[in-house]
Amino acid sequence: MKRPSGGSTLTGMEGLRPTFEVRIHGRGGQGVVTAAELLSVAAFDEGRHAQAFPSFGSERTGAPVVSFCRFGDTPIRTREPIAEPDALIVQDPTLLHQVDLFAGLRPDGYLLINSSRELAELGLEELRERFRPERLLSVPATELAREHLGRPLPNAALLGGFAALTRALRLDSVIAAIRERFGGEAGERNAAAAAACFHEVEHERAGVPGA
Amino acid sequence: MADSNGQRVRFYQVGSFAAGNRLLDPEQRTVQARMDRSNTLTSGHRACQGCGEALGARYALDAAMRATDGKLIAANATGCLEVFSTPFPESSWQLPWIHSLFGNAPAVASGVAAALRAKGREDVRVVGQGGDGGTVDIGFGCLSGMFERGDDVLYICYDNEAYMNTGVQRSGATPPAARTANTKPIGREHPGNAFGQGKDMPRIAMAHGIPYVATATVADLHDLEHKVEAAMGLRGPRYIHVFVPCPLGWGADSADTIKLARLVVESGLFPVFEAADGEVVAVSKIRRQVPVEEYLKPQRRYAHLFGDPPRTDVIERLQAIADANIARYGLLDGDPA
Amino acid sequence: MLRQLEGSAAVAETVGLCRPEVVCAYPISPQTHIVEGLSDLVRAGKLGSCEYVTVESEFAALSVCIGASAAGARAYTATASQGLLYMAEALYNASGLGLPIVMTVANRAIGAPINIWNDHSDAMSQRDCGWIQLYAEDNQEAADLHVQAFRLAERLSLPVMVCMDGFVLTHAYERVDVPSAEQVDAFLPPFEPRQVLDPADPVTIGAMVGPEAFAEVKYLAHAKQMQALDAIPEIAAEFELAFGRPSGGLVRGYRSEDAETIVVALGSVLGTIEDTVDELRGQGVKIGALAVKSFRPFPLEEVRIALAGAKRVVVLEKALAVGIGGIVSANVRMALSGIDLHGYTVVAGLGGRPITRRSLRELFGRAIEDRLEPLSFLDLDRERVEAELARMAADGRSGPHAENILRDSGIVAARSH
Numbered sequence: 035m036k037r038p039s040g041g042s043t044l045t046g047m048e049g050l051r052p053t054f055e056v057r058i059h060g061r062g063g064q065g066v067v068t069a070a071e072l073l074s075v076a077a078f079d080e081g082r083h084a085q086a087f088p089s090f091g092s093e094r095t096g097a098p099v100v101s102f103c104r105f106g107d108t109p110i111r112t113r114e115p116i117a118e119p120d121a122l123i124v125q126d127p128t129l130l131h132q133v134d135l136f137a138g139l140r141p142d143g144y145l146l147i148n149s150s151r152e153l154a155e156l157g158l159e160e161l162r163e164r165f166r167p168e169r170l171l172s173v174p175a176t177e178l179a180r181e182h183l184g185r186p187l188p189n190a191a192l193l194g195g196f197a198a199l200t201r202a203l204r205l206d207s208v209i210a211a212i213r214e215r216f217g218g219e220a221g222e223r224n225a226a227a228a229a230a231c232f233h234e235v236e237h238e239r240a241g242v243p244g245a
Numbered sequence: 246m247a248d249s250n251g252q253r254v255r256f257y258q259v260g261s262f263a264a265g266n267r268l269l270d271p272e273q274r275t276v277q278a279r280m281d282r283s284n285t286l287t288s289g290h291r292a293c294q295g296c297g298e299a300l301g302a303r304y305a306l307d308a309a310m311r312a313t314d315g316k317l318i319a320a321n322a323t324g325c326l327e328v329f330s331t332p333f334p335e336s337s338w339q340l341p342w343i344h345s346l347f348g349n350a351p352a353v354a355s356g357v358a359a360a361l362r363a364k365g366r367e368d369v370r371v372v373g374q375g376g377d378g379g380t381v382d383i384g385f386g387c388l389s390g391m392f393e394r395g396d397d398v399l400y401i402c403y404d405n406e407a408y409m410n411t412g413v414q415r416s417g418a419t420p421p422a423a424r425t426a427n428t429k430p431i432g433r434e435h436p437g438n439a440f441g442q443g444k445d446m447p448r449i450a451m452a453h454g455i456p457y458v459a460t461a462t463v464a465d466l467h468d469l470e471h472k473v474e475a476a477m478g479l480r481g482p483r484y485i486h487v488f489v490p491c492p493l494g495w496g497a498d499s500a501d502t503i504k505l506a507r508l509v510v511e512s513g514l515f516p517v518f519e520a521a522d523g524e525v526v527a528v529s530k531i532r533r534q535v536p537v538e539e540y541l542k543p544q545r546r547y548a549h550l551f552g553d554p555p556r557t558d559v560i561e562r563l564q565a566i567a568d569a570n571i572a573r574y575g576l577l578d579g580d581p582a
Numbered sequence: 583m584l585r586q587l588e589g590s591a592a593v594a595e596t597v598g599l600c601r602p603e604v605v606c607a608y609p610i611s612p613q614t615h616i617v618e619g620l621s622d623l624v625r626a627g628k629l630g631s632c633e634y635v636t637v638e639s640e641f642a643a644l645s646v647c648i649g650a651s652a653a654g655a656r657a658y659t660a661t662a663s664q665g666l667l668y669m670a671e672a673l674y675n676a677s678g679l680g681l682p683i684v685m686t687v688a689n690r691a692i693g694a695p696i697n698i699w700n701d702h703s704d705a706m707s708q709r710d711c712g713w714i715q716l717y718a719e720d721n722q723e724a725a726d727l728h729v730q731a732f733r734l735a736e737r738l739s740l741p742v743m744v745c746m747d748g749f750v751l752t753h754a755y756e757r758v759d760v761p762s763a764e765q766v767d768a769f770l771p772p773f774e775p776r777q778v779l780d781p782a783d784p785v786t787i788g789a790m791v792g793p794e795a796f797a798e799v800k801y802l803a804h805a806k807q808m809q810a811l812d813a814i815p816e817i818a819a820e821f822e823l824a825f826g827r828p829s830g831g832l833v834r835g836y837r838s839e840d841a842e843t844i845v846v847a848l849g850s851v852l853g854t855i856e857d858t859v860d861e862l863r864g865q866g867v868k869i870g871a872l873a874v875k876s877f878r879p880f881p882l883e884e885v886r887i888a889l890a891g892a893k894r895v896v897v898l899e900k901a902l903a904v905g906i907g908g909i910v911s912a913n914v915r916m917a918l919s920g921i922d923l924h925g926y927t928v929v930a931g932l933g934g935r936p937i938t939r940r941s942l943r944e945l946f947g948r949a950i951e952d953r954l955e956p957l958s959f960l961d962l963d964r965e966r967v968e969a970e971l972a973r974m975a976a977d978g979r980s981g982p983h984a985e986n987i988l989r990d991s992g993i994v995a996a997r998s999h
Contacts, residue, residue, distance in 0.1 A: 074755045078586035086755040111853030113750050114938045316781045320649060331789035341779035343652050344788030345675050349645035356649025357779060359633040363603035363655050369781055390638030
């Protein structure tokens with residue numbers, strides 16, 4: 035009954051997309067775990083298999099937190115932390131240069147950083163040589179969250195940006211997941227922030243050669 | 246105790262109400278005098294001759310059975326009562342009875358009460374019971390939890406002031422200066438169990454603000470029955486602390502059990518009272534105060550205080566404790582209650 | 583209904599569907615979401631006449647269950663790690679009295695040093711207490727096993743522990759087909775106690791039993807577990823019929839029929855193992871896996887049948903019997919008694935250390951060439967251990983081990999002045 039799972043190395047399953055692996059970095063209290071869960075729900079809503087889990091720390095605001103999400107078209111069996119992500123989301127830029135966030139990011143991987151500053155300003159210019167530059171973006175998600183939510187909680191917004199950058203999930207799936215989780219007013223505002231971030235990233239990509 | 250004419254009936258010589266039972270109104274007579282008594286703890290158990298706990302348990306449970314019309318379940322801690330009442334393959338219990346562990350009788354009782362609530366059978370009531378060790382020491386956490394949650398359980402502690410079943414070791418209820426297997430009087434600095442230790446369990450129960458707390462002894466069995474019946478007329482956590490002499494553990498004559506219980510009350514060392522919602526509401530006055538020596542002398546566990554020379558310093562400290570109790574609870578006539 | 587939700591939530595909902603009458607809750611990571619979920623269900627009135635009792639310790643939690651079960655109520659609690667140890671006395675009491683309590687153990691390491699992450703040391707420490715132990719590989723199975731557990735427990739009058747890896751499963755979001763109330767009601771009839779505290783028909787439960795009868799009473803628990811070797815697969819088969827998916831049972835082989843090397847394990851690590859097996863099979867290696875799902879009773883015959891044809895067996899376990907080595911492997915060895923093959927014990931994942939495909943690939947690569955020690959420790963940093971041993975040999979006041987090793991690892995930077 036259990037079929038072999040997809041991994042990014044899987045071949046031979048025609049028409050099935052390989053499993054996409056996302057790693058999210060942030061600090062306790064920023065909704066890093068929720069973000070991964072929402073991605074998994076969005077993938078589920080698209081009829082795909084998905085798994086999300088945190089790096090399992092004690093409850094402590096401010097400490098570095100990592101969460102993981104895998105999604106794909108075949109059942110997911112492995113439980114190890116994501117060592118070679120297809121995409122990285124960095125919710126808190128103060129983690130840059132403190133923790134090795136980019137460990138294992140695939141050469142054709144995506145990077146989405148929550149910042150109003152460009153990659154060069156963040157001291158990450160060298161990443162452009164290691165990876166595909168059109169897949170590395172920063173987006174001011176905290177500012178967008180402040181605008182739409184009135185609070186600097188960028189996790190939902192970043193998921194909209196993720197959808198635009200990677201095209202791995204549809205925006206409407208992400209929005210449905212957000213609405214279902216938060217409900218009511220909070221759901222609408224977070225969804226609006228996600229949509230805004232989606233469009234912001236689309237806009238940025240349009241301006242990047244090779245995107 | 247008053248008869249139907251309001252006249253107080255006293256029985257100094259006998260020290261119990263046995264002879265006077267027939268002079269009381271039927272509702273006030275002891276359960277034990279009735280043909281239809283439950284015999285909840287029936288004959289054939291293996292308790293020692295003169296066991297205060299067997300006496301107390303028999304009266305308490307029969308009274309509880311009368312009050313609940315026989316709809317009662319008991320959870321018992323490990324200890325003398327559990328051991329002597331269920332020698333395999335026999336059982337002396339004529340009610341549904343469970344023994345789980347030493348430290349969990351209050352929690353097991355809570356579980357039974359929860360099950361009855363879930364099944365809509367709140368007409369069936371629950372009693373938890375254990376000795377002082379199982380109540381005041383190892384069962385303390387579970388007892389406090391039961392009190393705190395407001396579970397509908399009457400918990401009865403039979404206090405013989407040490408871990409008797411394992412050979413008379415000291416518990417948190419062992420009084421100062423008492424000899425036990427691990428508080429032997431050795432040298433002048435160790436006249437038995439230390440002063441300044443021990444838990445006042447009835448007051449701890451009161452501090453939880455539970456509906457009913459009472460102390461009682463096997464010297465006044467009517468009083469014990471009345472307190473059990475009063476408790477069963479209430480819902481929520483209730484606690485009764487019963488003083489039960491242990492002839493073997495105390496080195497006392499097996500015929501002295503009731504006398505010793507009377508003397509501990511009359512000396513002031515064991516205050517008899519009732520409390521509701523955290524406040525004392527009634528006390529049993531001392532009828533004829535006795536100095537603590539009269540209580541201590543018949544017990545070999547205090548024999549080291551009466552050697553040559555006697556430990557008058559220790560006896561004075563014990564007397565001070567008795568006097569403090571008398572003052573605190575107003576135990577002498579003329580004292581405010 | 584198929585949903586994407588947290589493992590703990592799936593378990594809480596499914597347990598709720600089993601119509602427990604008394605639920606006891608004492609919080610301990612990583613079981614907290616389960617008892618919180620059940621509390622919400624009770625407060626929302628979704629569990630009918632279920633009493634939710636918040637207790638003051640795990641010892642009290644199981645004790646309340648004991649009283650409730652003896653009074654005829656379907657009783658449930660959950661714990662992990664230190665909490666399981668704290669109720670150790672009550673575990674033996676429940677199984678000895680034959681009370682069909684069901685408990686979730688969210689497997690977590692036991693301290694010292696204190697550690698809240700996943701391994702199997704908690705359940706393994708209580709493997710002989712008389713409880714049936716079932717291990718879930720994923721959250722679907724974790725939910726399903728609770729339904730089976732109540733039926734199994736009540737059929738045999740023996741308590742059942744459902745083990746699911748703490749955090750790895752409890753806190754993972756994945757798809758679970760949460761059964762409907764109708765499905766569970768059809769599968770799980772109301773609890774009919776074998777013994778019950780009832781004033782209408784009084785019994786004495788828990789009497790002292792001396793040398794003249796103790797062995798017989800104790801043996802009954804073993805006899806019931808032997809019956810469970812039949813009951814577990816029967817109930818699993820009935821479950822598959824009723825719910826439309828395989829779940830539970832005694833063992834499950836994965837590509838093991840023609841395997842020369844078989845990896846034996848319990849719980850969620852099997853997912854990662856199977857991915858690695860597939861990779862190696864893709865390279866022509868004849869390797870497979872065996873999931874042990876019922877650890878107590880230990881299915882000696884089924885394990886023997888599954889492993890007998892292999893050249894070598896690697897038991898990968900998340901617990902350590904200090905002073906000797908493997909626990910699961912000792913049980914597996916018993917099953918293989920008389921059969922000549924290479925056996926390897928690999929202790930992995932202690933205290934939540936991730937078990938990665940890379941490490942497994944490397945490990946299995948060495949195994950198939952018989953380049954493994956009989957007992958080895960996956961990803962153990964021997965240098966740090968040697969450093970601490972050297973420190974101890976050199977200095978009588980070498981300080982606490984954990985702090986020294988953390989400092990060596992660069993995890994803490996503090997030093998004394």
